[in-house]
Amino acid sequence: MADPLSTGLIAASIMLAIGIAAFASLRGWQGWLDLKRMELVSGRGDVMLPPSGGRIEIADLKERVRKLEAIADGIDL
Template identity: 65%
Template sequence: MTDPTSIVAIASSLIAAIAITAAAGLKGWQGWLEIKRMELSSGRADATMPQAGNRIELADLKERVRKLEAIAAGIDL
């Protein structure tokens, strides 16, 4: 296993595997960035700001979670 041919073959295989992994990761990153660009251009990214109805629903959910946590902790409300 110490002959130079096998060492070069293993090294080149490792470099090829790293290059393929990096290329796949870069392609995925570029796809994610493209999705974010499309969200920004369509105005969909502004949907993260809750509207009045959504805020009320969120407050109700938080209250339910608080009550469930109190029940789980054994605290009487």
């Protein structure tokens, strides 16, 4: 039969693991709630930042349009 000490250690380690998982889950939940509170205070429901490459893409598209207009006008670049 199993030793009572080892059974107790296994039970204690399982309880400790459940406690750690519960603590981590509650911290994540509190972080999510804080984020939602900040969004409500700022007046915006959905905080979406533009992609960092957005300006670069627009500049690239403007350059392409300029080159295409130059080709259409018959100017050699």
